[in-house]
Amino acid sequence: MATSKTVLILSVLVMALTGCKVTTTDSRHYHPDSDSFISGLFYDARDTGRHYPITSWALNSDTEACRNETLYFETNSGRVRVYGSPAYSETSFRAAASELERRVDGVLGRFQLRWSDFVEDRSAAAPYPRKVIGCLSPKVSRSEFVSASMAAVAFNPYYGQWPYETGQIVTHELAHFVQENLSRYDASYSLLPYWFAEGQAVVVAGEPVAPVYQHYDYDPLWDVTPHDAADIPYRFEHYGLAYRYLEKANGTLAMTVLLEMVQILDWDGGFLGEVSTGESRAFVEAFNSAGLVDHRNNSLTFQRFRSEYHDLLNSSY
Structure with a gap:
């Protein structure tokens, strides 16, 4: 299943180591010609x-x-x-x-x-x-x-x-x-944590992202599924903040490769189910195999990112 491009990228990284948000209530309407x-x-x-x-x-x-x-x-x-x-x-x-x-x-x-x-x-x-x-x-x-x-x-x-x-x-x-x-290859549900999926979409769409100094206002990484999320509209700005931290430290292509690695693990079939904190095993394994780093270029595992999130954000500005 995996393309030659993806396999090559995955190999290099391994050796180097490797619902939706937007709603509107605006009364104005969209009417292009x-x-x-x-x-x-x-x-x-x-x-x-x-x-x-x-x-x-x-x-x-x-x-x-x-x-x-x-x-x-x-x-x-x-x-x-x-x-x-x-x-x-x-x-x-x-x-x-x-x-x-x-x-x-x-x-x-x-x-x-x-x-x-x-x-x-x-x-x-x-x-x-x-x-x-x-x-x-x-x-x-x-x-x-x-x-x-x-x-x-x-x-x-x-x-x-x-x-x-x-x-x-x-x-x-x-x-x-x-x-x-x-x-995803053929998983019956999304393999991405809710905060990651929404945070990436927020950044791609150019929507507001919370200022770094406000990171203590919300714990985005606890929102593994939509059911985990508090009913607070500004949480999406914090999903964007968490995702942007990863993208800024590692680059956009690294985030795309991370997604492709999740798909490869889904295709492989050996990483089914969830870890103890609720994330899919495929996502956590891909994250830990992707050679990601923090803002100081130190190795960043998923477990460290989750447990030290506020400390990382606090020292990044």
Whole structure:
């Protein structure tokens, strides 16, 4: 499964040693000129045989809504395909496809990847590994607007209700889409701690990150799953702070390699389950094998990062 590129990077590192956040209540809406939408054509899966993904391990409750839909819009590049009910407007299909097509390259760039790299490194077990699949889903609320899974990105289907912050929200959710495709092979759930997944998406989307001197205000690394998180909106700024610390000390490419290593361990199958603190064994093993360092260039294990988080942040400014 692993590509030659990933194997090479992994080998070098080993030898060297190696739900979603954004919501909106803004009353303003997003209405770009429909003439600027990406070109493409409508098709019916009953004619083409290209049906929407149905594997439950790669979908979430929002993206499952398109399982029985056969109508889809595909951009001329062939990279993006959006499924949905014929009851939704043509504009909604085109707008969703245009958002995905226009933003995916910028998101991949933040992961130090080109489209060809992503296709190569993405799990072959994912449905349509050479596509970004979209879904116009009635399960996605107006306040949430977009929701990403490994197989697809779901949009609220009513274009007239799309929020002013559409671009930033789509970027955040595409970051989750890329994360899941780089870090999972066929695991039935995300292998990334909640704080890491959200923190990386916050940084990729250019959302606010907590100032370093405020690190004592929250303990982000305790939020292994969404159920662990306190009902405090500013926690996402602290997820971003925790992730940015790692990226700043190690570089963006190292974070992407970390995701790829998690996928390799998932494919290997020898690192199932969780460690005592709740994180997946695959993530912890990958973190400890990635040769990561702190801001002083000292070796950084996951256990040390978790136990010394505030001391590390306190001495980094």
